[in-house]
Amino acid sequence: MADLRFTGIGKRFGGVRALDGVDGHVDEGEILGLVGPNGSGKSTLINVLSGHYAADDGSITYGEANLTDLPPHRIIETGLARTYQIPRPFSTMTALENVSVPFMFGANPLSPQTARESAMEWLAFTGLDSLANEPIDSLNLHQLKYLELARALAARPKLLFLDEVLSGLNPTEITASIEMVRRIHSSGITIVIVEHLVRVVTELASRIMVLDRGKVIADGDPTLVMQDDAVVTAYLGKRSKRAEG
Amino acid sequence: MTTTNRNTSLITLAFALVLWFMPSVRETLDFPVFFLLFGYSLFFWIAQASSWNTFTGFSGYFSFGQGAFFGAGVYSVAVLAVKRDWPLLFTFLVGGLVAAVIGLIIGVVVFRLRKLRGEIFALMTLAVAFVMASVARVSPAIDGGQGVPVNTVELPEFLGDFPTMIFRLGLIVATFAVITAQSVQRSRLGWGLFSIRDDEDVAETLGVPTFRFKITALLLTAFIAGISGAIHSLQIGYVTIEDVFSIRVPLFVILMSILGGTKHWMGPVVGAVVVVTLNDRLNRAGFQEISDLITGGLLILMIVAVKEGLYLRMRARPLRTAVGFTAGLVIGFALGALDESLITLVAYGLGIAVLAVMLPLSWFARSEPAVTDDVEEVASHG
Amino acid sequence: MSLMSQSIASGILIGGLYALMSLGMSLNWGVLKIINLAHFSFILLSAYVTYQLASVYGWDPFLAIIVTVPLFALGGMALQWAFERFRISEFESLLLTFGLFIIFESLATSVWSADFRRIDSAANPYASSSLTIGPISLSIPTLSAFVLAIGIAFGTRYLLEQTHFGRAVRALAHDREIAGAFGVNHRTVSMQLAGLAGAYAALAGVFIAMSSSLFPGIAVEWFGIVFSVVILGGLGSTMGTLLAGVIIGTVGAIATVVWGPSTAPLVVFLILIATLLFKPDGLLGAKGGI
Structure with a gap:
């Protein structure tokens, strides 16, 4: 079984502890929701687990592989991929070229020509096939978010981190995107979803992990976790502070 | 790409x-x-x-x-x-x-x-x-x-x-x-x-x-x-x-590549042919200092106005390129360039072709990629 | 031994001139995010204008300041206006001003030719005069540049730390958008700062004209020294630039005495490389912090 396990993850930026001894695991086949107030460390955790940042402390294993000191380009070979909260497409390439890049790298690299053909399938999956040869600056935010998804899927992941794929979308787009996440999951990909919209996460996730100020404060069944006292305080405490300020 | x-x-x-x-x-x-x-x-x-x-x-x-x-x-x-x-x-x-x-x-x-x-x-x-x-x-x-x-x-x-x-x-x-x-x-x-x-x-x-x-x-x-x-x-x-x-070698390779366009192998080739030909003819005609002026001026113009480079622009405007080149050859021929050398004639062709693909566009408007605005919007929401 | 102490003294003084040459570049880069190679052209042209005024029109070389300073302050402002107008990125500024640099060099060549030019000694009494202290003699132009550099470095620091303009500049260096939110008009402030940088280039040019021979290619030779001073001093750091100028001047002078004059640039470039590798934020660790 390929489960992702991480223990004692710490990450500091200057004097700020973004992550402070975070332990956890992602089991194969689940959808794990990662929630928490602004600045709680959710995105940092994804950045560390996907290799975008190196952790200051702690260790990460995925199945048999020890990811802790692996350079980022090797991490994707083990089957982990991610999307970015703010889409970061390769700006001088077309949509198709963006999606074909991951096919050329990773565990089973394809030649650029075959990569293009395979990329077309994922573009079709995300409904972007009609935009395949368009330059990036002609895509709108919704399409860019889908492009992020298609590009991450092109890395042929077994586990996919989705960093706020719904933020900035309108209600219709959100509904379509949730459907998309379900389809990805049912194709056999384990999913970790970070999301601002707590209701969406509770609806999608089979388990929820709550972070607050760089620490895990709750972990478990979605409905139970969201009623947990610590979680309620983390969210409402912040809100009352904001009311005072 | x-x-x-x-x-x-x-x-x-x-x-x-x-x-x-x-x-x-x-x-x-x-x-x-x-x-x-x-x-x-x-x-x-x-x-x-x-x-x-x-x-x-x-x-x-x-x-x-x-x-x-x-x-x-x-x-x-x-x-x-x-x-x-x-x-x-x-x-x-x-x-x-x-x-x-x-x-x-x-x-x-x-x-x-x-x-x-x-x-x-x-x-x-x-x-x-x-x-x-x-x-x-x-x-x-x-x-x-x-x-x-x-x-x-x-x-x-x-x-x-x-x-x-x-x-x-x-x-x-x-x-x-x-x-x-x-x-x-x-x-x-x-x-x-x-x-x-x-x-x-x-x-x-x-x-x-x-x-x-x-x-x-x-x-x-x-x-x-x-x-x-x-x-x-x-x-x-x-x-x-x-x-x-x-500074000549780094200057010229930078100029040629930026002039021709850096995103395609053909860019530096086009840039080198244009710069070498025009430079050679200007020097031969005794305009050494003018050729430096043109070199520097072209570099500035490309960065401000033609970021994708000549090659991609010529490919996007083949007609204009061909007409410009032919017009250059005709003008050069009429001015007796061929009497001097075939290279002079070609230089006329290249020079006019370059002007033709560059000139009529609005030099002073930089196209903004539409994406940036969206991204900034998300960033400020997030 | 007296040769060594004389060299070190001269090295320290010439370091003041280096700092003067570098300060504008450092402000441009650190605050405005513009790598302005035309800064070298401003220094060069200011030197030539000084030469012209002194040799041809018989001005006192010091008086050239009243022409060159406003001229190149305006030049700096005009350039900055163009950078803003065309939204030139930090990276493009390097290339764009490289083009300007070539243009100015060829202009200088066509006006003053590629030959060495030096202000006639009759018109430039300062070149040969010096101040003697014990065994050490200090040339007047270099000494003046050194004193002026110290004055300017401290003056600039005061300006940046104590005045409203300085607060605006620091806000700008820190975060352009936030500065805008607090009512800093970044276009005005950055044009003022670029004007200041141009004025410093003009001053440096006047002293160079007074103390050495000019030829258009000399500007390229300043690249190594000025970039070393700017990087070693830390981008946008006034005190760092002054300190780095003196260090580079002194080390260059020592290398000249110990290993010969042609080794001085080598030592300077090695310092630049070492700084880039081990202390890219500069001596005082300032990062746009001024």
């Missing part, structure tokens, strides 16, 4: 093969020896610009270090062939290797430090070129400040007379440089470099071995620039530090 396939390289090779026989048919076709030397000049700059672009244009890491690689090649011949009597052809290869080793050292040191990006990398490469010039000036074994007469070196007889030899040597290196650029552009290496240019962090997390790819590209650049420099030492004749390590 436009793809290029194996056929492109076969066509390039066939074209080079035809050019190879130019010196043999010179007397039959009755064209002046100067054509061969002009041809060499084109080949030299095509090789330099293409090699520079293979690393810098594709990866986005701006290098002012071309002079260092070029200089390493020149001085390899000056030191080994002239001062130590090594076989000339062998020192060409050594020149490429020495340049590659310098590239490797720069790459390993600089790319390990992720802080050294963008303009700091550019400065670093500039400093390396300066250091090499200083070392050569201080060390009598290399130069010592006196200069080295490379024109005393014995040339291998089987390569023919000097114009024939330099033409063919230049052709080999230029062909090699262009085919290398084409192969890189269509390979995984090329796609990796393009993704590094666009967003290095994302490239790395998508599986691109960024460190290895940057080093590989820099090695290719340095090796070709080194060999090309080694051959060029014969053309220079008497090499001095001031000439070899002047």
Whole structure:
């Protein structure tokens, strides 16, 4: 079984502890929701687990592989991929070229020509096939978010981190995107979803992990976790502070 | 991004093969020896610009270090062939290797430090070129400040007379440089470099071995620039530090690549042909200073107004290019350019074609990618 | 020994001139995010204008300041206006001003030719005059440049730390958008700062004309020294630039005495490389912090 396990993850930026001894695991086949107030460390955790940042402390294993000191380009070979909260497409390439890049790298690299053909399938999956040869600056935010998804899927992941794929979308787009996440999951990909919209996460996730100020404060069944006292305080405490300020 | 396939390289090779026989048919076709030397000049700059672009244009890491690689090649011949009597052809290869080793050292040191990006990398490469010039000036074994007469070196007889030899040597290196650029552009290496240019962090997390790819590209650049420099030492004749390590080589490769466009292998080729031809004609007509003015002015104009470069723009506006070129030929012919030389006539054609693709566009409006606004909006929400 | 102490003294003084040459570049880069190679052209042209005024029109070289300073302050402002107008990025600025640099060099060549030019000694009494302290003699132009550099460095620091303009500049260096939110008009402030940088280039040019021979290619030779001082001093750091100028001047002078004059640039470039590798934020660790 390929489960992702991480223990004692710490990450500091200057004097700020973004992550402070975070332990956890992602089991194969689940959808794990990662929630928490602004600045709680959710995105940092994804950045560390996907290799975008190196952790200051702690260790990460995925199945048999020890990811802790692996350079980022090797991490994707083990089957982990991610999307970015703010889409970061390769700006001088077309949509198709963006999606074909991951096919050329990773565990089973394809030649650029075959990569293009395979990329077309994922573009079709995300409904972007009609935009395949368009330059990036002609895509709108919704399409860019889908492009992020298609590009991450092109890395042929077994586990996919989705960093706020719904933020900035309108209600219709959100509904379509949730459907998309379900389809990805049912194709056999384990999913970790970070999301601002707590209701969406509770609806999608089979388990929820709550972070607050760089620490895990709750972990478990979605409905139970969201009623947990610590979680309620983390969210409402912040809100009352904001009311005072 | 436009793809290029194996056929492109076969066509390039066939074209080079035809050019190879130019010196043999010179007397039959009755064209002046100067054509061969002009041809060499084109080949030299095509090789330099293409090699520079293979690393810098594709990866986005701006290098002012071309002079260092070029200089390493020149001085390899000056030191080994002239001062130590090594076989000339062998020192060409050594020149490429020495340049590659310098590239490797720069790459390993600089790319390990992720802080050294963008303009700091550019400065670093500039400093390396300066250091090499200083070392050569201080060390009598290399130069010592006196200069080295490379024109005393014995040339291998089987390569023919000097114009024939330099033409063919230049052709080999230029062909090699262009085919290398084409192969890189269509390979995984090329796609990796393009993704590094666009967003290095994302490239790395998508599986691109960024460190290895940057080093590989820099090695290719340095090796070709080194060999090309080694051959060029014969053309220079008497090499001095001031000439070899002047700002001229980095300036011109940057200008040519930016003029032609850095995103396609054809960009530096187009840029080199345009700049060499126009420069040569202006100098011949006694406008040396004007040609520097034009060089600087073109660089500014391209950065402000034509960011994609001439090649992609010409391809997007083929009609305008063709009409401009033909009009240039007609104007040149009417002004009696052909009486002077065929090259002058072609220079008219190129000059007008360049103006034609550039002029009618609004110079002073920069197109804004629509995406940025959306992204900023998300950023401010998040 | 007296040779060594004389060299060190001269090195320290010439370091003041280096700092003067570098300060504008450092402000441009650190605050405005513009790598302005035309800064070198401003220094060069200011030197030539000084030469012209002194040699041809018989002005006192010091008086040239009243022409060159406003002229190149305006030049700096005009350039900055163009950078803003065309939204030139930090990276493009390097290339664009490279083009300007070439243009100015060829202009200088066409006006003053490629030959060495030096202000006639009759018109430039300062070149040969010096201040003698014990065994050490200090040339007047270099000494003046040194004193002026110290004055300017401290003056600039005061300006940046104590005045409203300085607060605006620091806000700008820190975060352009936030500065805008607090009512800093970045276009006005950055044009003022670029004007200041141009004025410093003009001053440096006047002293160079007074103390050495000019030829158009000399500007390229300043690259190594000025970039070393700017990087070693830390981008945008006034005190760092002054300190770095003196260090580079002194080290260069020592290298000249110990290993010969042609080794001085080598040592300077090695310092630049070492700084880039080990202390890219500069001596005082300032990062746009001024």
